[in-house]
Amino acid sequence: MKLTKKIVGALAAITLLFAGASTNSFAGSHSKFPSKTIEMTVLFGGTAKSVGQLVAKGLEKNLGGTVVPVSRPGGGGAVGYKYIQSRPASGYDIVWNSNSVSTSHHRGRTSFNYKAFTPIAAMSIEVPVLAVKSGTFNSVKELADYAKKNPGKLKVGISGKGAFTHLTSAIIFDTLGAKVTYIPYGKGKAPAELLAGRIDAAVQWPGQFRSFHKAGQLKMLAVTSQERIASDSSIPTMKELGYKKVDVTMWRGLAAKKGTPKAQIKALEKAAEAYANSAEFKAASKKIGFTINYLNSKQFGKQIAKDDKKIKKLMKDLGLAKKAK
Amino acid sequence: MENLITALGLIGTFEVMIAISIGAFAGIIFGAIPGLTYSMALALMLPFTFTMEPVTAISLLLATYIGGMTGGSISAILIGIPGTPSAAATVSDGYSLTKKGDASIALGTAVIVSTIGGFISLVIMIVLVDFISQFAIKFGPAEIFMLVLFGFSTICGLSERSLFRGLVAGVLGLMLMTIGTDEIEGISRFTFGSTQMLQGVNLLVAMIGLFAVPHILEVFNLRLNREDKTNFEVDIVKTKLPSFALLKKYFNLMLRCVGLGTSIGAIPGSGGPIAAFLAYSHAKNSEKNPEEKEKYGKGHIGGVVAPETANNAVTGGAMVPLLSLGIPGDPATAIILGGLLIHGLSPGPMLFIENAPQVYSIYLAILIAYLVVFIFQVNFIKHIVKILKVKPHHLGVGILVMVIVGSYAIRNSFLDVNVMILMGLIGYFFNRIQLPVTPIVLGMVLGKTIESEYRTAMSLSAGDPTIFFSSVVSLLFFGLIILTIALQIKKRMQDVKKQKQLKEQVQI
Amino acid sequence: MRESKFYLFLGLGVLAFSIIWITLVFFQIEGDLGGYANTPRTIPFFLGICMSILGLVFLYQYKVGYVPKNKANPLQKNEIRNIIFCLIVFISYSYLLKYFGFLISTPIVVFFITRFLLGEKNWKLNYLFPIAMTGLIYFIFIILLKSSLPRGEIF
Incomplete structure (x- = not known):
């Protein structure tokens, strides 16, 4: 019983404290922006x-x-x-x-x-970029030809269904007119999966592939923007390669x-x-x-x-x- | 050699040393306080590193990571609440040792083996980085799935009371991780239409709840009944460090755990907790003396040595996929990856060619960070064990505020606070009916990986399950799984026989 | 009369949970089941089945006459009442944080716990501890690390 009494007392104390606190915090004015975080x-x-x-x-x-x-x-x-x-x-x-x-x-x-x-x-x-393992496909055209001949056989890595990389891949391969299989996998594993040959192509951000591209282990085929990107200016755009419909950023x-x-x-x-x-x-x-x-x-x-x-x-x-x- | 000298020049500056000291200190503190985690420390620190020199920035982050990895054991040992998921395996033996009054020995051992584990794994990593990254690439979804399944099969070895009770907890942990957005298809699961629930259950939040809340509830319960005492007799709190002979005895075990930790760390997608749990069960199972074996879980120093060595050995191994493939093993290394990118060090093979001095300075930074952490912690122990002299309910109030603020701060979400409280209740209930809590954490650690790797593998093979048996590596792990389960069953049969004999004797 | 019905209750509990879970798998996860075992439902469904098997195992153990090795501790005096008090504190703290923000609710809650719930008589602890605690966390998070703490919706 004693405990209950105490709790009631405490509640009263809280109410008092609130009354004190609330008067203070309404004082701030909003004339200058930003006046708080x-x-x-x-x-x-x-x-x-x-x-x-x-x-x-x-x-x-x-x-x-x-x-x-x-x-x-x-x-x-x-x-x-x-x-x-x-x-x-x-x-x-x-x-x-x-x-x-x-x-x-x-x-x-x-x-x-x-x-x-x-x-x-x-x-x-x-800007997303389409990449493959070096020595498999040398150009987007080769990739497209292979994919058209073998519908559903090309495995394309994406981050997950409905992820931005999935949408981009869908635009790319629709434009190429090829049917492919999408493999959703966890974060950032694209380079490793490509290197090991478990997937044939991947659409990801250029930062993930750059180092491998320079070392000649992976090949970035094309970027999906209308103009080349400054950080990787040697990579052609899909537009330059004749696929004008592709414009995703x-x-x-x-x-x-x-x-x-x-x-x-x-x-x-x-x-x-x-x-x-x-x-x-x-x-x-x-x-x-x-x-x-x-x-x-x-x-x-x-x-x-x-x-x-x-x-x-x-x-x-x-x-x-x-x-x- | 040239690179090493350049790296020495880069790292040997005053700022870098200060950065490492600050990082190590912050890591230890955030790792040690229940409710705060070193992933949080890293996330909060990252913006400050933007304006620093690259090497200084990376050193700060790495030192925080390492400090946190070792700091997590402090609260695990002293109050039975792991500061990080990697320290969850240390709780049962570490906390039991504290209850016996051997807190300082357990802490000292943890610090020393952590440093040794980290050092050796770093050396392994430097020497074998190319080899290990080739090995890591071999681990596709099917192989990782098998590895993780193998990790799960050791749950049975971890739960003391009964295989099935451990499994219930483990399966519950796996179930919890399926709540929220499904990463593969992007579909919501068990969200009851709520947007907040799309976040799912965060591992750190659940772990804080499972371990910290029951502790608080127990302490408050005793206090409310006016039955509380001081935590332990104050005179028992010793500040003795472990002897050299003790460490020598476990040196062999340490080496094996380093190997285990480094290789687990190198495999993308696994990480500290898995290594720690595997090392713990390895230590227990490899103990030949049955009397000693009995002591595991009740305060055996081997139960501190193994997981602490392994989870720090992970730090060396984890650098391999991080630097050579750009794959972070856990949330903490993901933040370090962010730091690397911002300073223009994009991971991959060219990093080792174009930025060789920076890579060497990363190695050196890890080395120095371990030294600094070691020095800090050894001096710390004497003071930190005094926390046991604080009245438990005062400590409890502090922990209460920290866990609530901490679980909010992880994702700035009130859902997490409620999940934390709910998990606390589950933890308390499990303690009451004597179901083990640790397998829940193990299940949660493995849950996301198990599911995503399984589904990726099945997508790769277009639904053909033979993909799980199509490589040497996955077959090897499959064999290990069968072996583990067979050994468990054999042991159980023997136990049942013994019980029967005992019963018959009683009846006669 | 059996010595312990522990396994009976445990088995029934686990079984009931697994049934609820499996029902939820079908109601709370959208999408079709798919041609092969690779949908968002696969793993949760499989886990539900595992759980129900475990429940059956416990029931079997009860039937065979297993008795748990260590006896469960009996409920302590007032344990349920005390736990409920603590939970109320937890939950009200989280609500206070949500509506009034960190700076206002923390000292109040800490004061309330130490003074009234835990019956601390030392006035220094009663007044200084809440303020010190709040100040320390505020210092670390806001001033040192420039991050955010719960902001109230009202203030």
Whole structure:
């Protein structure tokens, strides 16, 4: 009985403490932005996270406040997007956005689509690359010929069904007019699996293959963007090789919840632009292997909308599309 | 040779030494405090390394990794809560030794064998890096699946009370890992329509819950009943370090565990916990003296030596797939990989040619980090064992706050806090009905790998299960699995016979 | 009368769990079963079967008359009540964190536990410990490592 009495007393004490605490914390004003820490939600690990952390640092420098990258992984980005939607649209919660805003919606993981976010600025694009083991296929044409002659025999490594590398592979091999088998495997194993000959081709990010390509163990056949990428300028594009339909890139940029005040978006946009043009970001792009592609809020919005259409159709064709409950 | 000298120049700077010291210290602290893990320390530190020189940055990260790997054993031994999954195998014997009053000996042994294990595996790695990476490539999905299945079959050896009780816990662990997004098909499983649940159950969060919450509940329960005492008689808390003779006795075992740890570390997708569990069961099974064997699980120093040697030997082995193939073995090495990439050191064969001095300085950094960790820890032990003099319920409050904040901080998710509490309840319930908890952790460690490798292998063979028996390596592991199970059954039969005889005697 | 019904209860519990699990496999995982054993359902289904076999094994052991080697500890005085109290503390702390953030809820919860739940009489511990604990964690996470701690939804 004694214990119960004590607990009641404690509850009373808590109520008093709250009364004291709450009067204090309403005192802050919102005239200057940022007046407190900005949380930047990062949705994935790997390169996405590394670049996100860099951008957070860059924003911090150009914005004059604290920007903390916080990872909220899971569900192909859905967990992080949902978190942003649960927060007030104050500009203090931003997200390191990517194509996953479209893929997670069309896979039925989020009930809202890209329109629920206000674009701030696009920062970079990453371009997938098609690679094979050296000595197996020398060009995309050889690969296409083989795949057409042996439908379903060519094993193409992807990161997982519905992953961006899967969508890219689907576009590539559709354009080539070949039927292939997709092998989903865990993170980052593409080079090893290719070297061992367990898969015949793989679509991944160039950073994973570069060292092997230079050593002559693997061969990067083509990149999927419209223009060659700066970090691996010797690799032709699919467009150059005559497959004009192939144009896939993964964009990354900043976004906030819809309804965030214009002034906040402007401030963030300005800081992002300054960082995108800095020497530091350029150096990082070379080392990590992404392409800087700054777009302002308006242009970025257009790009997202255009991409969303493409992804929607693609996912429908692949039978991956689903409606959110 | 030239490279080595350049590397010495790179690493021999004041900043690098400071970075290694800070890293080692932070790693030990994060590894040792229940609720905080060294993966978290690495993730939090990574942004700070962006502006550093490459070698300084990598040294900081590596030192944190190594500090954490050894630091995890501190809380495992002192309060029975493993600081890292790799230390989960150390708990049963390490904590039992503490209860006997031999905390400092267990800790000292752990530190020394960790350092030896790390050193030898590093040397093996430097000498054999090409050979090992060739060997690692041989491990395809089918082979890794067989290896992991072999790891799982040792569960039986780990659970003391009964084979089947251990299996229940192990299967539960495997089940937990299937919750959330399925990585292969991207389909949600057991999420009940919730977006948060797509995250699935995090291994670290579950482990924190399984070990720390029951501890807190027990301590608080005693305190609420006013039955609590000080943790142990204060005078029992000795600060003696293990003798040389003791270490010499286990030197052979250590060497075998180093071999085991290095090779497990080199295989992409496995890692510290598997090596530690395998080493533990190896130590137990290779003990010939039945009296000594009985003591395993009840405070045998061999049960500390084996897993601690093996999980640190993993650090050397894990560098092989990391540097030569770019495949991280666990979350911690994945963060180190991020650090390497940001500083323009992309893994692969060219790394060893273009960036040879940096590679050598990585080796040297590991070497120095082990030395620094060793010095820190040996001096630490005297002070840290005093934590046993703190009243258990005070410690309990601290642990409570740490585990809640820690499980939130891993993925910044409140789901994880709730999962942690739920896992704690399961852990407590399992303790009450005497089901072992450790196999749950083992099941969770292996779960993701087992499933993804199985499914990849089946995709590769288009649904033909003979892929699992198509190479020498997988056949070898299959043989080992059969052998392990056969030995278990034989042992059980003998036990049953003995019991029957005893019963008959009683009846007569 | 058997000495112990331990295996009976364990077997039934495990069996019931496995049945629930297998039902969930069919209701909570979308997609078809596929032509061969390689779908998202395969492994969970297989695990469910394993679990149910284990349940049957325990029931068999009960039938044969197995008795657990070590006796389970009897429930201690007030154990269930105490555990429930602790759980309430855990859960309310996690909710406080969610709505009020780290800086407000931690000192309150720590104070509550040490003073009222654990009945600590030493005032220094009662007041300094919560503040020190909060300050230390805040220092490490926010000031030293510049990361984030739970932010409240209300404050």
